[in-house]
Amino acid sequence: MVGAQGGRGVLLDRDGTIIVDSGYVGSVNDVVFLDGAIEAIARLNAAGVPVAVVTNQAGVARGYYELEDVELVHKHMAAEMARGGAHVDAWFSCPYHPDGTVAPFARASADRKPGPGMAIAAAGALELDLARSWVVGDSACDVGLARAVGASPLLVGSGEPAEPGVTGVASLADAVELILAELATPVAPAAASAFPDHAYGDASWFAGDYAGELTRALATVEEGRFEAAARILDAAYTRGATVFSIGNGGSASIANHFQCDHVKGVRIGTDLLTRVQSLSTNVEILSAIANDIGYDSVFEYQLQSQARAGDVVVAVSSSGRSPNIVRALEWCAANGVETIALTGFSGGPSRELATVSIHVDSLNYGVIEDSHQACMHLLAQYVRQSHMEPAAVESAVF
Structure with a gap:
């Protein structure tokens, strides 16, 4: 599917962004939606913005719950969202962790945020232009995912100063407000700007931004x-x-x-x-x-x-x-x-x-x-x- 926004979409973290992060949410009984989250997703739906959930689920690798439990949680969340007039277009989860104890899942994976795997899968499923999309989450790994694929990061609920290029917001509702405002503002294609435009103290952050700039630059080649x-x-x-x-x-x-x-x-x-x-x-x-x-x-x-x-x-x-x-x-x-x-x-x-x-x-x-x-x-x-x-x-x- 291609949304009304021409390839622009939103990748949402789950725990701490849509539902309360109570620590390894592996049961429907532990699902508590954050205030305004369902309504915020419904606003994206109404605007024709594709929405995907990308969530690390190391609880599977650590043996806290099964992969089937993750699927049941997502089915429960989808049903609750439907009652509020909202839906998620695609769900992606990564059950792997290198320190896991369950053999099939005890390994590193490019799907595990900040790795780009889930974002790339979402882009393929929903025909997203990641360089023109957003990643909304509550942790550094969500920001890292955004940097890895050239998307715009929105950091939810963080009291810490945002890194350069990262916008901090109080909630998913606030993030959606910013996204919809940007979508409603016609802009010319972004002209190239100097990179780097500030000094970095961490090579990992520089690497993430460099990858984002490379993605953006390649995307500027004219169609055909x-x-x-x-x-x-x-x-x-x-x-x-x-x-x-x-x-x-x-x-x-x-x-x-x-x-x-x-x-x-x-x-x-x-x-x-x-x-x-x-x-x-x-x-x-x-x-x-x-x-x-x-x-x-x-x-x-x-x-x-x-x-x-x-x-x-x-x-x-x-x-x-x-x-x-x-x-x-x-x-x-x-x-x-x-x-x-x-x-x-x-x-x-x-x-x-x-x-x-x-x-x-x-x-x-x-x-x-x-x-x-x-x-x-x-x-x-x-x-x-x-x-x-x-x-x-x-x-x-x-």
């Missing part, structure tokens, strides 16, 4: 750009054209990695014989051109000798302004060579010159380069699976 780029590459590989990759510095490493994955990776399990060459990898020719002609010509000069009409160039440039990248794209446009540009920041001239521009809206070099690396991988894997039988895709390692 991956499909357009994949079509260009697939057609080039199918007709035996050569694909050249170019880039400077960190982008050069992505250009080189592009050759690796789009030759060795794409061919596994397919009938393709891909022809890919990185023009960033040969220090002898690069330094000779740079020394004798000029660094601005290092890619254009090589393309003049090696590229032909019908070939493809993939240009990786965080700024999109590097003169040698711009000159190469201009030469391609004048000589029948299609181009794919991976850019960041404003995109520079490269964003406009390329046949297809995959632009990542970020102002952080690391985030942009990580995003470009992910784009390189996903294009290789998409083209590869497109040339495989469905059964082979299911059994293959990508």
Whole structure:
């Protein structure tokens, strides 16, 4: 289902957010709804906002109650909510804990908050855009989950000062008030802002925010750009054209990695014989051109000798302004060579010159380069699976 809010949804913690946290609630007799919680969920329902519950249930791993008891508690809660005109669209619980005593559940799990597993499952079930959704909970693990998937965290009932980027509220009702107010306020798509924008004293918090920024940045790629780029590459590989990759510095490493994955990776399990060459990898020719002609010509000069009409160039440039990248794209446009540009920041001239521009809206070099690396991988894997039988895709390692 896609809600009326276009992929925006709310992930709710259970104990301490919807019901009283009396410590390992494993029986319907222990369920006590917090004041206003049912009414708050009903307001989200009325606004067409998908609602999922994501709850750690280590009591199962510790042997305090059974998995079936968790399901009975959720059925009871659903019935009580229905009486108040409210409902939860999907329920997710994690019964695992590494210190558990019940063998099947005594292990670590990516589903256990702050791990992203339950949020990712909810996004798949409810077609949520996690980067535009909210996580509402009463503990640090709920904030950690929000950071892990790029969602907005709302911390319920905490008297402690909120961490940067975390909004503290008194109750679920207050959280819903903020969410509905934000949904009612038309806003333009968020422009990239500087990251980090403050000093961090804890690497774990930095890691969580970095992951959130990476998720946000990848989500800014315009719809259809991956499909357009994949079509260009697939057609080039199918007709035996050569694909050249170019880039400077960190982008050069992505250009080189592009050759690796789009030759060795794409061919596994397919009938393709891909022809890919990185023009960033040969220090002898690069330094000779740079020394004798000029660094601005290092890619254009090589393309003049090696590229032909019908070939493809993939240009990786965080700024999109590097003169040698711009000159190469201009030469391609004048000589029948299609181009794919991976850019960041404003995109520079490269964003406009390329046949297809995959632009990542970020102002952080690391985030942009990580995003470009992910784009390189996903294009290789998409083209590869497109040339495989469905059964082979299911059994293959990508």
